[in-house]
Amino acid sequence: MECFEMGPIRPPSEAGSILLRLTRNCPWNRCAFCHSYKGQKFSMRTIGEIKSDIDNIARTADELRKAPGTDVVTNGSVPPEYSAQVAFWMRFGMKSIFLQDADSMSMQTADLVEVLNYAREKFPSVKRITTYSRAKSVSRKGPEELAEIRAAGLDRIHIGMESGSDRVLELISKGATRKDMVDAGRKAIAAGFELSEYFMPGIGGAGMSEENARESAAVLNEVNPTFIRIRSVVPLPDTPLFELMTAGKWTPLSEEGRVSELRLFIESLEGITSTVASDHIMNLLEEVGGKLPEDREKMTGVIDRFLAMEIDDRESFIVGRRLGRYRNLSDLDGAADIEDVKVRLKQACGSLEEGIMQLLRNYI
Numbered sequence: 001m002e003c004f005e006m007g008p009i010r011p012p013s014e015a016g017s018i019l020l021r022l023t024r025n026c027p028w029n030r031c032a033f034c035h036s037y038k039g040q041k042f043s044m045r046t047i048g049e050i051k052s053d054i055d056n057i058a059r060t061a062d063e064l065r066k067a068p069g070t071d072v073v074t075n076g077s078v079p080p081e082y083s084a085q086v087a088f089w090m091r092f093g094m095k096s097i098f099l100q101d102a103d104s105m106s107m108q109t110a111d112l113v114e115v116l117n118y119a120r121e122k123f124p125s126v127k128r129i130t131t132y133s134r135a136k137s138v139s140r141k142g143p144e145e146l147a148e149i150r151a152a153g154l155d156r157i158h159i160g161m162e163s164g165s166d167r168v169l170e171l172i173s174k175g176a177t178r179k180d181m182v183d184a185g186r187k188a189i190a191a192g193f194e195l196s197e198y199f200m201p202g203i204g205g206a207g208m209s210e211e212n213a214r215e216s217a218a219v220l221n222e223v224n225p226t227f228i229r230i231r232s233v234v235p236l237p238d239t240p241l242f243e244l245m246t247a248g249k250w251t252p253l254s255e256e257g258r259v260s261e262l263r264l265f266i267e268s269l270e271g272i273t274s275t276v277a278s279d280h281i282m283n284l285l286e287e288v289g290g291k292l293p294e295d296r297e298k299m300t301g302v303i304d305r306f307l308a309m310e311i312d313d314r315e316s317f318i319v320g321r322r323l324g325r326y327r328n329l330s331d332l333d334g335a336a337d338i339e340d341v342k343v344r345l346k347q348a349c350g351s352l353e354e355g356i357m358q359l360l361r362n363y364i
């Protein structure tokens with residue numbers, strides 16, 4: 001028995017949110033690095049289906065309130081995996097909702113507004129509703145439509161920019177140009193949304209590293225998003241990016257190369273007040289975060305400390321981080337087991353870089 005639908009992913013910042021599925025999968029589904037919805041067909045859900053999910057979540061919460069302290073609805077009317085989701089949300093205070101899947105702004109404005117109004121009415125404790133969207137879909141909406149959606153209670157939009165370089169965007173089949181990124185970002189900000197823009201150091205490969213850093217920063221300088229979130233590139237075997245790599249058309253950067261690109265990117269952010277967040281477990285340097293402009297030196301300082309480390313220490317930190325043992329540079333402790341893994345990765349994979357790539361692929 002399915003109680004409400006849940007899609008596969010959400011941003012880490014939405015860990016405390018209930019997931020409300022408005023559409024299934026991604027209408028584009030062609031970005032070269034992305035495997036989230038591979039092989040899955042995009043579809044819109046009906047307003048009736050979405051409202052029924054909202055009702056079922058509300059009913060589950062009511063049932064759980066009758067038996068405080070348990071994550072399971074005891075009368076058997078709600079399957080345990082669904083009641084556990086709602087119980088988890090209740091523990092976070094039922095304060096936020098994340099609208100799935102990849103592109104809620106592809107919905108008709110009137111439908112999205114109806115869903116938002118219904119969710120707000122059913123869950124008055126909710127303080128924040130957020131969603132992923134493609135830049136193209138935001139860009140297609142007029143200012144009045146965006147204002148309507150904002151007024152109905154959508155607070156934040158997450159846009160996967162990845163790069164601000166047209167050459168890189170074309171290489172990775174992003175299906176949007178630099179102009180689309182600027183247009184969507186500025187429209188979202190003008191309509192009063194909080195905006196998260198994602199940047200991928202290294203997505204242009206070794207050949208376009210400097211261009212990727214400078215042009216991505218240039219787009220964000222025009223937008224001034226609320227958040228700039230850093231994401232890591234991992235060429236997974238079932239993706240077009242992997243094929244580009246094996247065909248010699250995309251050369252991955254080393255960990256140090258990606259970190260250097262991130263430094264140039266941060267240096268190139270000018271005249272904006274965004275908060276930079278390295279808020280993903282796959283990112284090497286989680287400490288690179290803060291508010292611009294005042295925290296710029298703090299962020300580049302972390303990068304400089306990493307790049308100035310002896311190569312042996314740097315490798316140990318990379319391995320410890322990839323094993324989930326280290327979060328910050330100061331966590332480096334010379335642990336014997338990490339040194340051992342380092343040696344074995346080099347032996348088994350031919351180089352540490354390849355060994356790390358395999359660790360990351362396995363992780364995903």
Ligand code: SF4
Nearest residue numbers: 026029030031034102
């Ligand atoms: S738009 Fe987003 S979800 Fe869709 S293929 Fe691209 S990265 Fe993946």
